Amino acid sequence: MCLSGSWGGLELNTVRFADWMRQRGWPVQVITLAGSPIATRTTELNLPVVALRNPWKAADVPAAGRLASLLRGFGTRALIVTRNGDLGLAVLCKSLRLPGLRLVYQQHMQLGLAKRGLVHTLRYRALDAWLSPLPGLARQVLEKTRFPAQRLHVVPLGIELEKFAHAGLTQAQARQQLNLPLPPGAVLLGVIGRLDDGKGQDFVVEALGVLRVRCPHLHVLFVGEATRNEGNAYQQAVLARVQQLGLAEVVHLRPFTLQPEVAYRALDISITASVNETYGMVTIEAMATGLPVVASAAGGTLELVADGRTGLLYPLRNQAEFCAAIERLLQEPGLAARLGQQAQAEALATYSHHRQCALTEKVLHSLG
Numbered sequence: 001m002c003l004s005g006s007w008g009g010l011e012l013n014t015v016r017f018a019d020w021m022r023q024r025g026w027p028v029q030v031i032t033l034a035g036s037p038i039a040t041r042t043t044e045l046n047l048p049v050v051a052l053r054n055p056w057k058a059a060d061v062p063a064a065g066r067l068a069s070l071l072r073g074f075g076t077r078a079l080i081v082t083r084n085g086d087l088g089l090a091v092l093c094k095s096l097r098l099p100g101l102r103l104v105y106q107q108h109m110q111l112g113l114a115k116r117g118l119v120h121t122l123r124y125r126a127l128d129a130w131l132s133p134l135p136g137l138a139r140q141v142l143e144k145t146r147f148p149a150q151r152l153h154v155v156p157l158g159i160e161l162e163k164f165a166h167a168g169l170t171q172a173q174a175r176q177q178l179n180l181p182l183p184p185g186a187v188l189l190g191v192i193g194r195l196d197d198g199k200g201q202d203f204v205v206e207a208l209g210v211l212r213v214r215c216p217h218l219h220v221l222f223v224g225e226a227t228r229n230e231g232n233a234y235q236q237a238v239l240a241r242v243q244q245l246g247l248a249e250v251v252h253l254r255p256f257t258l259q260p261e262v263a264y265r266a267l268d269i270s271i272t273a274s275v276n277e278t279y280g281m282v283t284i285e286a287m288a289t290g291l292p293v294v295a296s297a298a299g300g301t302l303e304l305v306a307d308g309r310t311g312l313l314y315p316l317r318n319q320a321e322f323c324a325a326i327e328r329l330l331q332e333p334g335l336a337a338r339l340g341q342q343a344q345a346e347a348l349a350t351y352s353h354h355r356q357c358a359l360t361e362k363v364l365h366s367l368g
Contacts, residue, residue, distance in 0.1 A: 001030075001067075001090065002082045003054050006228045007037035008194060009281050010108045013157055014082045015041045017106070020158070020357050022047060029074045031067070037228065048074075058088025058123075061096065068097035078102040078128075078364055084109060091126040102367045104129045106360075107137060108157070110278045110299070114144040121146045129363050131155040133279045134303045153363050157279055158356030161348055164288035167261045174265035178254055182219055187330065190221040190267040192260055192282045193274075195235040199224075200273025200296065200317070202238050207319050209245040211326060218250065218326075223263045225256045264289040269329055269336070275316065277301050284351045287311070287343035292336040294325045310343040 002014045015030070015038055022028045032038040034051035042049040050070050054063040067089065071079065079101055081090045087105060094101045105127050115124075124130070124147045131153050132138035138154050141147055167174070175182060182188065189208075193199050201222055208220050226232040242251045257263065260282075264270065270286030272295035277283070279300045286293050287304075293311035295301045305311040312328070314321035329336040 001032070001052075001079060001086055002038055003031070003033050003052060003086050003089075004038060004083055005033050005036045008227065009279075010082060011036075011038050012041075013108065013281070014038060015045065015047075016160075016353070017082075017158075017356070018042070018047055019045050020353050021360075024357055024361070027074075029070075029076065031070060050074075054086070054089050057085070058092065060089060061092065063089055064092040064096055067093045071098060071101065076101070078104060078367065080104045080106050080360075082106045082108060087123060087127075091123050094126055102128045102364075104131065104363065104367075106131045106155075107133060107141075108279065110137065110276075111140055111144045116144065116146055127151065128367050129153060131360065131363065133157045134300050136303050137278070137300065153359070155356055155359040155363070156351050157281065158353030159281060159284055159288065159347075159351055160353050161284075161288040161351065163261045164264060164285050165290065165344060165348060167265045167289070169262060169265045171265060171268075174262050177262055178221075178252075178266055180219075180221065180252055180266060183217075185217050186219050187215070187217050187268045188219050188221055188266060189269045189271055189326070190223070190263065191271050191273060192223045192263055192285070194224045194227050194256070195222065195232075195238065196227045196230075197234050198275045200275065202234075202241065203273050203317050203319070203322075204271060205238060205241050205245065205247065205251065207322050207326075208247060208251070210319065211323050212247070212250070215327065215330060219252065220247075220250065221252045221254065221263065221266065223254045223257065223260065260285060261289070264291060267291055269294060269326065272296060272301055272305075273317075273322075274298065274301070280304055283311075284347050287347040288351070290340040290344040292329050292339040293343060294322065294329070305343075306346075309339070310346050311339055 018028050018030050029048045030042045133156050226235045270291040270293045272283045276299040283304050295305050296316045297313040298316045307313040312325040314325050
């Protein structure tokens with residue numbers, strides 16, 4: 001269940017996970033908002049999807065009744081909730097209508113403030129399992145809540161890594177497919193992900209202006225669209241700054257795609273410039289592709305990228321350190337290749353969608 005009208009990493013991962021579990025033989029039903037991007041994508045995948053309205057949030061007793069009816073109709077024994085904001089409704093449904101329902105929270109975001117008060121404690125007590133994608137996030141759960149440790153499990157969010165590791169395209173073919181008219185010898189940096197001030201495209205543009213003075217062969221590719229329902233003011237501001245800096249010929253913008261592996265294959269270096277990425281799926285995808293990653297040392301990225309082994313980290317929004325990392329990779333191609341190889345091995349061993357499904361199945365079977 002994910003009652004979100006947006007379309008970002010959380011929503012995309014929710015649909016992907018439902019499809020993977022269906023492929024493994026589980027009867028799966030997706031519960032979401034009518035007309036939402038989740039509903040659209042779920043329908044495209046021929047997954048069973050039902051709509052649910054929840055106008056009164058955690059106190060919505062009628063919605064809890066409607067949810068119970070949907071669950072009974074499908075014969076649901078376990079409900080996996082992927083959005084924190086939907087936990088209140090799920091717990092209300094279990095408490096009032098379906099006491100035997102197994103509730104599992106698949107965490108995608110950091111907790112933020114401590115949640116050790118009575119309301120959160122009672123809500124979390126109704127959960128049968130909590131799946132955290134990283135060890136650090138699991139430690140945060142224990143520190144900031146009263147959730148019992150025996151019900152907490154580390155289950156990395158998975159990616160279909162094979163399509164990134166074995167895209168079947170050369171770099172030249174990928175660039176041609178993306179219609180990137182790059183001159184011979186061009187080095188392409190890339191930020192894959194929605195255009196949002198938390199993702200740092202503005203920072204990359206400013207740094208590119210500095211880097212191009214010493215490295216005139218650098219180009220940047222942005223792939224993504226503005227955050228749903230938040231307008232495109234940030235995107236317009238970034239593009240205006242590109243024009244002001246005279247970078248219009250070397251900054252390339254392409255829309256969101258369901259084939260991101262093509263974009264990664266076109267790159268030489270992948271950049272994660274996020275202010276605070278809870279769990280950087282794009283970082284993992286870049287690692288699986290075998291790209292050297294230059295990433296901001298913030299949030300969950302610190303657990304994904306081992307500095308000097310699977311990528312290079314720089315202090316958040318520190319332009320000098322970022323530029324130094326990029327120039328180091330340009331000057332040391334052997335280092336770039338080694339980082340990419342080691343990153344790919346780490347990604348394939350840890351973040352496969354097969355592993356996420358298997359670990360989740362183990363938890364579900366343990367609940368009975």
